[in-house]
Amino acid sequence: MMLPLLVAGPVLILGAALALVLRRNADRALAALASQALATALVLLAVVPILAGGPPLVRAWPWSFPVEVVTLRVDALSAFFLAWSLPMTLLGTVYAVGYLQPYFDAGRNGGPHFALLNMVSLSFLTVYSVQNALVFLLGWEIAAVSAWLLVIWDYGNQRVRFAGFNYLVSTHVGLFVLVAAFMFMHSQTGSMEFQDFGAFLSRPSRGRVIVCALLATSFALKSAFFPFHTWLPRAHSAAPAHVSALMSGVIHKAGLFAFLRFTLLLGRPEEWMGWCVLAFGGLSALFGVLYTSSQRDLKRLLGYSSTENVGIAAMGFGVAYLGLSWDRPELVLAGIAGGLLHLFNHALFKCLLFYAAGAVYRATHTIDLERLGGLLRRMPRTAVMFLVGGLAISALPPLNGFVSEYIVYSGLLAGAAPSRPANVALVCMAALLAFVGAVSALSMTRAFGVAFLGAPRDPSVHVEGDAPPLMLAPMVLHAAGVVVIGVAPGAGLALGRSVCLLFQPRGFELTEAVLTSTLAPMQWACRALAALLLVGCVLGWRQGRRARQHVTWGCGYTAPNARMQYTASSFSSDFLRIFEAFLPQLRREHLPREIFPQEPGHLATHSVDAVERRMLEVLWQGEHFVVQTSERIPEEPRFAFGAGLVALLVIVGLLVVGAVR
């Protein structure tokens, strides 16, 4: 069964080449779509048996120096990620055809863009299956560079170029750290094979700690964990909607995939690692969600919410780490199943939300919440899609976000830790997760309420109509997934079943049947809720048929206008005041004076990223320091200074090596 997987790669490359050489945009799109559809079908053919519990696929070829042998190994973990990454990229490409239509009408060549989307799929094939660190880095780099080129589609815009460059630098800092980790392991094992890395990683040593820290940093940068997230809101706000969706929902899940891959190699982690992963995930979820509450750019808001959701998934993985170190299989099961399902759910609803945001942008040419309003009347289909995604991302039953968070909760609240303080700490993390969920509901209510409800705020914004079918179809499919997993969580769990078995500690045979039986009542409760909501809404709708129409009650004021509505910033101002220590806001104001003001006043608030601000400050101070120091260096004895630097490097290097040995 390895053959379909091997054919998929060349098919994608052929599609990319065709997209580059064909003359008409329609043909280019067709080439990309056809090749991706074929590759998707081939990949599903290969991975579905593995997910159903089949044996992993392994294939090795001799290769020339320096790789020597390329091993492909598709186990349940790879299969899980492959099973949805390629189909979702295909849907993204379908959306791209609709979304980029105005550019094509203006004569823009879409070939490279479609070719790059194919390359993204190719990078999934590589990253998720190879077992050699060098080839892995190659796939990693293909993904990073393709994503960068996809982001700067609108390269004529300086803001977009800056965002793209920012992303490129960040992702390569991550690559640099990853290369360092791989080189370190190479120095210890003399090999670049993951299998040999595993032999090194499974023995507790000081070297293992360093490698784990390096790997975690790199993967955190890739998946945009707090505080490594600074590139993300910029890139997501600048990129075309389908690129933001694919980056947030699919491409950057590679970081978490790699994290899980190395977790498998690690075997039994130490307890403090589990606490670190849990705390790091909690921190990410908390700050990600706090930032969503203050954004006025819809896509920036969704970008921050990615940081939140990978944080929630990491909390699940943290629970699993603790379960592994305590030999508590039920914790491992809940953590891994919850985390994996949340990753998948996040891909479903985040792509949906980005697609809807893209449809808003296409129709209005703005995604500034303060200028939107009343869109539900003008683009009802997009609005419904956004509402479904927003409810799901706020983890409200009966949609899919709740299912995965519930599984993570079941790990945190199980009281399965060996000591009381550990149990208390886990409950505190559950309370944190509850806070994250509630703030997420606030942010999504705010985004949906301000953009789609009420009256239009800015008369200069014209709405060009609802999303065309090519953009709507991917949204409908994603929304269907969101609802199906919400009312039938078993479907989502079945996808991750084999992966959960991979992570079970040796000697414990706990199947996902345990989880299914825990979930069963919740599942019925969700279904009952869904049915009752349906019945209630139908009955209620009938009640309103004989209604009269009037204007909104203005509380006695008879001349309200649309500009007086509550805005996005006023909606979150109460909340921001409580958390102003974490959410800096730049405020420029010139308020009107006197009873009859002579000159007009103005007020502008701008929420900035505290981490980015601090980082730039530190960089600026560092530059200042270097400039000052270099001015003090005497002109003449350059040789002595150079020799001193070399000596310093050697000493530091020796210290590092000594610390490791």
Added chain:
Amino acid sequence: MTAALFLAHALALLLLPVVIVGVINRVKSLWSGRRGPPVLQLAYDVARLLRKVPVYSATTTPIFRLAPYVVLVTAVVSGSIVPLLGSRAPLSFAFDFVWFAYVWGLGRVALMLGALDTGSSFEGMGASREATYAAILEPALFLVAGALCLSTGQSSFAGALALRVGGGASFVVWFASVVALVIVVQVETARMPVDDPTTHLELTMIHEVMVLDHSGPELAAIEVGAAVKLTVGISLVATLLNPWAGSASWALAALANVALCFVVAALLGCVESLVARLKLRAVPQYILAAIIAGGVALLATMWRTGGEG
């Protein structure tokens, strides 16, 4: 037997809200020296509202029309999780309080979206406040539930609320949980000192301002939903106070629970009559008290078993 119990539960969920709202209002009117409305006034109001024709603002969309029914359904569904009659709940499963909290969340989101749909700045203001206070309140409920689960070894709401008080530390858990839950109920159901259900100044309202534009059957749905939510919240506190909760004699437990519900309602009425509404800026501090109480309850669980084992 079980069927009879669940039938009784459903009946209680249907009747108690009307009486509990009536009791609170009666207590308030007694304190202010009036005779007050009849105890069943809510039922008369609902009957009157159901006969009316709703009025929709021209700004609104179907969201506004459906939101009240989502509020009603979520409130009723959340009532099936709590042990209204002391011993058992019709719907009880592991970590059902997570589900409970998020079902309340769904109702809240529907109410806020309905408010934002009118395009009224006052209703937006109410929605903003509701979202803010609910967000910071959420950890309190989870801290209490987590503490109760750890100290009882149960994982469902009905099991965890039947906490047996024995010894100093478990008394701390119990007392801190009661305090935290009372604040949770006050904030979630928009009672004094957080929100004044009888105020007529839009700028100071939270819950009432969000329903300004609803009328007729929809207003009835919201009123009933709010009353059910209040009952459910009060019954949480009552079950925790109930010394016979979860015991074998379910009739005793049920009687005690219903009686305690009325006592808690009367106490809430007294608080509303005697305490002034907090300044809006002080509300987050009041909520912080709930979180601290929840934290104390959680820490006390550690102390107790740490001492024993």
